[in-house]
Amino acid sequence: GAVVSQHPSRVICKSGTSVKIECRSLDFQATTMFWYRQFPKQSLMLMATSNEGSKATYEQGVEKDKFLINHASLTLSTLTVTSAHPEDSSFYICSATGTSGGREQYFGPGTRLTVT
């Protein structure tokens, strides 16, 4: 149980284009979804928190107009990197917590974004 998927697993895009990453909870309803970014050999840095039907809450220093988050249902959240630049290249990982009120965050497999 508690499986989270992400799509795509890898994406390469050209500078200036936009990329959408999907995060789905497959066997549970996710009250809250989180988006993290992880640079090579570094820890996970929280970018934003989203609740179904509400606007996302962004961490300090994260540009909300650049990283658009939509949490349209209890099983789907999307992250769109707009006007991507090479410095946006990173490993993007989502996580989700269930509706039971537990604190456990279950992570997706991650999406490797490379901007050329």
Added chain:
Amino acid sequence: GENVEQHPSTLSVQEGDSAVIKCTYSDSASNYFPWYKQELGKGPQLIIDIRSNVGEKKDQRIAVTLNKTAKHFSLHITETQPEDSAVYFCAAGYGNKLVFGAGTILRVKS
């Protein structure tokens, strides 16, 4: 805000030995402490967690201890196996968020 420090950054052990990873947190309001295992190119996997009203929790070869007074918590892996080799992250639950430590690269030599 919360800050989590994790040590050591790398740890090499012989197969069958025990491994211990330690974390400290700064905010006494944190009350949930999960540990994650991350393999190369994959997302983190929750391996064990502990809440602040418990001092120790064990699951087969893995155990976690919590000292609320000292704001320390530790991961103990016994009888290590090569497949335990990975990066391990501790985290502190601060509100509904997690603040992660910097990670420990565990290498189990066979």
